[in-house]
Amino acid sequence: MSSIGDPQTIGDIVRHQGRERSNSIAFEYEGDVLTFGELDRRSNRAANALASLGVGKGDRVAYIGKNSHIYFEILAGAAKLGAVMTPVNWRLARPEVSYVVNDCQAKALFVGPGFAELVGDIEGQLEHVAGIFGSEAPEGKYPGYPEWRDGFPDSDPMVPCAVDDDAVQLYTSGTTGYPKGAILTHGSIFSSRMNERNAEDLHDWQKTVEGEVALLAMPCFHISGTGYGLGTIFNGSNAVVLPEYDPSRALDLIENYNISKIFMVPAAIQILLDHPRVREVDFSNLKYITYGASPIPLELMKRAMEVLGCGFVQMYGMTETTGTIVALGPEDHVPEGSPRMRSVGTPLKNVEIKVIDADGNEVPTGTIGEIATRSPKNMKGYWKRPEATAQTIDPEGWLRTGDAGYLDEDGYLYIQDRVKDMIISGAENVYPAEVENAIYSHPKVADVAVIGIPDDKWGEAVKACVVVKPGEQLTEAEVIAHARQHIAGYKCPKSVDFIAALPRNPSGKILRKDLRAPYWEGRDRAVN
Known part of the structure; x- marks a missing residue:
């Protein structure tokens, strides 16, 4: 290369x-x-x-x-x-x-x-x-x-x-109900690749091999899709593009194109494993599946390792960090499970990670706090949102992720909860405020709170807790149908609880943890 x-x-x-490679294939799409x-x-x-x-x-x-x-x-x-x-x-x-x-x-x-x-x-x-x-x-x-x-x-x-010029603008769900445009520069997109040109600094799963073919299966409106495609251009490798994730098509392409690398979200891995033809497919050319956006249950990982037989790499990052900043390599994925498999791994080269308290002070090893990161991969800021940018990135360049977790003595990062109220369902970010605004516009709704509850397929599912106006009647189907008129289907609640009143603290803030608690009982972390 x-x-x-x-x-x-x-x-x-x-x-x-x-x-350099005028006649080499960059992308293959539908023939x-x-x-x-x-x-x-x-x-x-x-x-x-x-x-x-x-x-x-x-x-x-x-x-x-x-x-x-x-x-x-x-x-x-x-x-x-x-x-x-x-x-x-x-x-x-x-x-x-x-x-x-x-x-x-x-x-x-x-x-x-x-x-x-x-x-x-x-x-x-x-x-x-x-x-x-x-x-x-x-x-x-x-x-x-x-x-x-x-x-x-x-x-x-x-x-x-220039490297610090704007290149891509990806929209993330907003805490106030309006999505924000995260500005990614040429430098933030390619910085990690530029810094890792020396093959000696790379793990095997990061190296580009002449002739390898990747499957681009995740949507390009996410950093997982756009970033993956731009990465193949940088590497000079070949990507087969799938219009949208479909397990049957994915299996066909894995066989017919000798796919060696794929990025998937855990829900997509589960859907693939549930396909009736999965045990008939030859996965011998598949070297690595990288996955992220939400944790993966140990039993699902064991099954994936047994059926697919490739190396697995967990990735942690977000749109605002131009994707992956922390990774858990194949060596830490063991069939019998290990404490490290509950982590998201260690920081990539030139990525700094620290855990801070509410005042921004770094907390001791093993103490839970908000995860902050600083690296060339951080976004420039939110488009025309200087206040939101200042709340997310401090003057020293540290970006608050909104995730709560801790670092162990070996530098492995563990995610425990979310500082923000964000729900991650099937790798899509859903902010309660967006859903609540849509539901609250229904004339029969007096009050509403939205939470995320565990879901075996999607990681988390959106649940609405609704207070109906006195003398009115409302059904779950009516609430969901009304929400669907205003917001994307994946943001709509999958279930609705009707309650007499929402729990609030003395200042009137909704106590979402109280609403969430019964559904997360018995789990050692509040993300699924």
Whole structure:
């Protein structure tokens, strides 16, 4: 593998790989093959096409659609202009989609197959968009991006970009009910890879092997999807792109493409293991499965190790840290289980971790507190949210994760609870405030609190505790249906408890721990 050398931005890396491995495959998608040379040339055309809409340095470009190689092509084209890709979670409800597109002030919007109707419904609400295109072909009334792109030259615009320039903006659920755009720079995306060029500093699971093929199965509106795809571009390796996670398709691709590496969330691993064909598949080429976003039960891990027979690496991180900052390697995954398997591992190179109290003071080893991290991987901040940024990142660069945990004497990090009220269900972040706002708008609801409860499949499930107005009647189905009109389906409660009053402290704050306690009884940590 040739060295990247000096390139440190997305555009420069695409240019480099286009020269060094022009005919090597970068992405394979639904039978379509995109080489590094084609990625370089097409992204030049994309950049020139975007420039014709007035897109320039610092402008945002939005994409709503399932995973596709075209997404990375458009991202690379935007990067060559110094513009910023903002993928939109296609599972969001219409009001949420329009909020994100307007908040990032996107000048162009690319629509994947099947989403033209959604975009058509909100088009009149979009305040900054100058052009809408079907990403793979014409979508309804929207012209196709490929034909539009090919009307422009493949000359490189060569807009100067720096490592600390904005590159990708990913939206996270907000504590106040509005999602926040986390700004990731070229440097935060590639810093860990730049710092680990020396193979001697790498674990085996981090090394890139000539000819290896990765499966990109997680959604690109998450750092797990976008980061994974950009990582394969950096490494000069090949990624097979799955539009969305489907266990049958995943098994077919593992067999037919000799997949060697996959990133998955625990719920996806369980779904794969439950597939009736899983024991018929040859997994001999599969070397590593990296997983994260939520812990994995020991029994599920034992089963995965037995059936899949590969190495497993647990990863801990978040959108605001541009993904993984702590990892638990294969050597700590043992079939009989061990205390370390309850940890998320140790920090990656050049990542600092400390545990702090409410005042920001570091606590002793073994003491539970809020986990804070400092590294080049930390986001620049939240888009147009200086107060939220200041609450998350202190002047010395330490980012508060919102997770509670402790470090042991060997530097292993253990997650115990969440300082914030966030629920993680199937690797999706859900803030109670978002769900409560949606439910509270029902005319029969007097009060509501939302909590996360253990769920064997999704890790946690959303539960609503509802107080009905005097003299009114309300059913669980009605509450869920009302919420679904306002927020994404995965955020809606899976169950509803009707109670007489919500427990509150003297200042009126809802005591969520009291509501959660019966469901988490007997567990030694309050995350599942």
